[in-house]
Amino acid sequence: MLTFYKKLLEKNKRFEVGNITEKFNFKIKTKRLLVTGCLVGIFCFVWSFLDSPERAWINYLVDFFYFMSLALGGGFILALTAVTSAAWATPYKRLLEALTKFLPYGLILGAGLFFGIHTLYEWSHPELVAKDEILQGKSIYLNVGFFMARMAFFILVWWGLTKILTSLSLKQDKNPEFSLSAKMTKWGAIFLIVFAFTYSFASFDWLMSVRPHWFSTIYGIYTFSGLFVNVLAVVTLMLIWMQGKGYYKDVINENHYHDLGKLIFGFSSFWAYIWISQYLLIWYANIPEETGYFLQREIHGWDWLFFFNLGINWLIPFFALMTRKAKRSTFILGRVCILLIIGRWLDIYLMVAPDVYHHAGVTNPQIGIPEIGIAIGLASFFILVVGRALSKTPLMPKNDAFLQEGLNLHQ
Amino acid sequence: MSNKNFLLGIFEDEEHLVNASKELKDKKIPIFDVYTPFPLHGLDDLLDIKRSRLPYITFIGGIIGLSVGLWFQIWTSKVSWPLNVGGKPFNSFTAFIPVAFEITVLFGALITVAAFFFRTRLFPGKAGDIPDIKITEDAFVLAVELKSSAIDPDLVSSIFSTHKAKEIKTKRGMK
Numbered sequence: 001m002l003t004f005y006k007k008l009l010e011k012n013k014r015f016e017v018g019n020i021t022e023k024f025n026f027k028i029k030t031k032r033l034l035v036t037g038c039l040v041g042i043f044c045f046v047w048s049f050l051d052s053p054e055r056a057w058i059n060y061l062v063d064f065f066y067f068m069s070l071a072l073g074g075g076f077i078l079a080l081t082a083v084t085s086a087a088w089a090t091p092y093k094r095l096l097e098a099l100t101k102f103l104p105y106g107l108i109l110g111a112g113l114f115f116g117i118h119t120l121y122e123w124s125h126p127e128l129v130a131k132d133e134i135l136q137g138k139s140i141y142l143n144v145g146f147f148m149a150r151m152a153f154f155i156l157v158w159w160g161l162t163k164i165l166t167s168l169s170l171k172q173d174k175n176p177e178f179s180l181s182a183k184m185t186k187w188g189a190i191f192l193i194v195f196a197f198t199y200s201f202a203s204f205d206w207l208m209s210v211r212p213h214w215f216s217t218i219y220g221i222y223t224f225s226g227l228f229v230n231v232l233a234v235v236t237l238m239l240i241w242m243q244g245k246g247y248y249k250d251v252i253n254e255n256h257y258h259d260l261g262k263l264i265f266g267f268s269s270f271w272a273y274i275w276i277s278q279y280l281l282i283w284y285a286n287i288p289e290e291t292g293y294f295l296q297r298e299i300h301g302w303d304w305l306f307f308f309n310l311g312i313n314w315l316i317p318f319f320a321l322m323t324r325k326a327k328r329s330t331f332i333l334g335r336v337c338i339l340l341i342i343g344r345w346l347d348i349y350l351m352v353a354p355d356v357y358h359h360a361g362v363t364n365p366q367i368g369i370p371e372i373g374i375a376i377g378l379a380s381f382f383i384l385v386v387g388r389a390l391s392k393t394p395l396m397p398k399n400d401a402f403l404q405e406g407l408n409l410h411q
Numbered sequence: 412m413s414n415k416n417f418l419l420g421i422f423e424d425e426e427h428l429v430n431a432s433k434e435l436k437d438k439k440i441p442i443f444d445v446y447t448p449f450p451l452h453g454l455d456d457l458l459d460i461k462r463s464r465l466p467y468i469t470f471i472g473g474i475i476g477l478s479v480g481l482w483f484q485i486w487t488s489k490v491s492w493p494l495n496v497g498g499k500p501f502n503s504f505t506a507f508i509p510v511a512f513e514i515t516v517l518f519g520a521l522i523t524v525a526a527f528f529f530r531t532r533l534f535p536g537k538a539g540d541i542p543d544i545k546i547t548e549d550a551f552v553l554a555v556e557l558k559s560s561a562i563d564p565d566l567v568s569s570i571f572s573t574h575k576a577k578e579i580k581t582k583r584g585m586k
Contacts, residue, residue: 276508283505286497322470324462410452 022247026391034380034387041377048370054360057116059374062348064113065206066230066375067382068106068155069199069223073231074099075162076195081402082165082181082188088259090406091251094395095238097169099231100162101389102382106155109378113151113206117144120356123212134213142209150205154198161191169397176399199224207348211355214293218278223351225271229264229313230344233337236260240334247395254328255409261327264317268340272314296354300363309350312343345375417443418564419542420571421578422551425451431553431574432457440567443556446546468526469519476518480511542582550577557581 049056074096081089089096117124122135123142129135135142164187172180200220208219216222239252239260282290297306317336326332353365397403422428425447432454435442442458488494489501499506528534546552553576555567564581571579 280505280508286499323466 022395023393024242024247024387024390024395026387030387031384034384037376037380038384039377041374041380044370044373044377048374051370052360052362053116053119054356054362055366055370056374057119058349058353058356059371060116061113061120061206062345062352063375063378064106064109065348066345067102067378068109068202069227070230070234070382071099071102071106072158072162072195072199073227073234075103075158075165075191076227077231077235078162078165078169079188079191079195082184083192085185085402087402087405088256088409089235090400090402091256091396092235092239092248093169093397093400094390094393095235096231097166097393098386098389099234100166102385103155103159103162105381105385106159107152110148110151110155114144114148117147119360120352121147121209121212122359123209138212142212147205147209150201154202157194157198161187161194165191169400170393172400173394173398178401181401196220196224199227207351210352211293211296213289216278216282216290216293218274222271222274222278223348225267225274226313226344226347229267229271229340232260232264232267233340233344236264237334237337237341240330240337243330251396251407254330257330257333258324258327259409261321261333264333264336264340265321265327268314268317268321272310272318275310275314293355296358297350300365302350302354302365305346305350305365305367309343309346312339313347416557417542417582418555418557418567418571419578419580419582420553420555420568420574420576421543421545421580422553422575423549423577424575425551427574427576428551428553429454429457431570431576434570434574435553435555435567438566438570440555440562440570443554446542446552446554448546448549448551465523465527465530469523472522472526473515473519475522476515477511479518480514481507484510543580554582 045056045060048059077089078093078096078100080086081093113120121142122128123138124144124147129139165184168180168184168187200223203220203223207223208215236257239248239256242248243252279294282294296302317340320332320336321327326336349371357363357366400406420428420431422431428445428447429451432442432445436457445454445458447454484507485502488503493501495501496503541547542552542554543550553571555562557564557567568579
């Protein structure tokens, strides 16, 4: 194995493509713009909080979950490619590593969620739990202390594992050792198992418990399928944008976009498959305590959002990315990615908002400036963190054994 | 088709074949086809092979399957023999989705296979249509169609031999 790796490194040197020491230049002008975006977000949050606290906290939770999933998704693809010896993401694996750098900030944002617990979660009110036998039974798991402890635990574990994966990859840049690749495979396998459990439970805790009487065992897979599409769409859009700015010249070509396009096409369909799996079984069984969840989403103006969600996340991407030409064209692929990025937000929003609003006595969906503003705020913060991480390291992994294979993709 | 004439260059090494193909392309001599024991990277681009139109047939087949699947279920459970199942509506569209999906896949696949056989003129018991028996083992074969007088056979053979073709021969009546 060692000689094989050395041979690969030799090959890498012989056919060096692109600028291997290229770094991302995070312009001060962009930074200023992003800081303004953060301020807009804070302003919108405070403004809508004064108007109706539940609206502010719903958006906080939705965007918190969105960007935590995205950051974690970067780690997920890193681990996945390390375990399966896949090369398709190797040339741009630094983008995935940069995404994971957002995870520690989740501790601060998660701590902020503490102040919104009473607005968002019915089970956090002792007087309501006292009247409700089912919630009493669940109170061993659903109580504020344990909820916050679990949240801290999840984020710390994610942070630690992704830190190990990224630092191994950075170490390999200076030190061409195959043993580092082997270690990445090992830690990747550990990450995948831990991720499956922690992400499912995080979804149960943060999203599903806004409707504490309702449960769905497929919920974890459902949020995961959205995470996978979302991280692929974001990475594709990042690549398109960076290539437009002149980065990754001669490195990323239509073959890489074709690969990403196929994955987006496939996992958008996977999302729809999980969606219908959840819907169909609940519809068939027709048990009132389960159907309530979907009924809530099919009345009072939520219905069009509910079906629009299917269209934006599956139907349009499915037909738009069906041909080979579409997957290889950054024009079509980029637009589908934008659609999916918005679609993911709507998907999470629909998991949270109808129930919290119902609890607060608001019947109709409210989408307006607070929603857009708070999303822009957290997105700006996310881009600020990721961009800073990206500007610190070279854009290409130097001694990765799969770099050459990843550069010479054929379709 | 049987009156067509082909000039075959049989190579032992894939690099020689790729080089010969490049020179033929430079001289603007159209290559009929290349037969190799394993896929060669970059050869598809070199030969300017057009994309297969088969996926469009699959798409149409899938649409037909979806329509037939949905129509048949709605017709049986609503029109022909309405049956009350657990108080659900006769036209329970949600319940029809899995079956409609399966029929979409079935029709798409079968129509694709049928279209493929039809287009390539394959049928059970048809004799193998290969240019040279060696391509089933380790030889790389480059075939050039000799269209009337447009292509000079001597030029093609000389290109073959400069690129170390092991054998050059003509063949009549290949599809």
